[in-house]
Amino acid sequence: MAETTFMGVPRDKINWAPVIDYTRCNYCLECAKFCPHQVYEVREEEPRLIVANPNNCVVFCRACAKTCGPDAISFPEKSRVLEAIKALRQQEGGK
Numbered sequence: 001m002a003e004t005t006f007m008g009v010p011r012d013k014i015n016w017a018p019v020i021d022y023t024r025c026n027y028c029l030e031c032a033k034f035c036p037h038q039v040y041e042v043r044e045e046e047p048r049l050i051v052a053n054p055n056n057c058v059v060f061c062r063a064c065a066k067t068c069g070p071d072a073i074s075f076p077e078k079s080r081v082l083e084a085i086k087a088l089r090q091q092e093g094g095k
Helices: 030-034 078-093
Strands: 040-043 048-051
Touching: 030 040
Parallel strands: none
Antiparallel strands: 040 048
C-alpha cells in the first residue's frame, strides 16, 4: 500500500514519479517486474508501458531506473523536489 504522506506532506502534492522515454524504451518490462508498488501498467492495446499510479512511487526511490538497460526511465531532480517538499511543509505549518 502506498504511503499517503511523506515528511508530513500529502503524497499527491509531491512531484515524484518515473518518466518513460519512449524513444529509448524497448518494452522489456524489467522496471514493471522489479517495482513492488504497481507504479507501472502494461497497455496491451497500444502496446505500451505507462506510469499508471505515480503516487504509489516511493519518494526518492529510483531503483526501477537502475534495472532499465536502455536508460529509458528518469525522475525529477531530487534537490528541486526536496525544496518543494520543504515549501509545502512550511505552508502546512503556517495554517
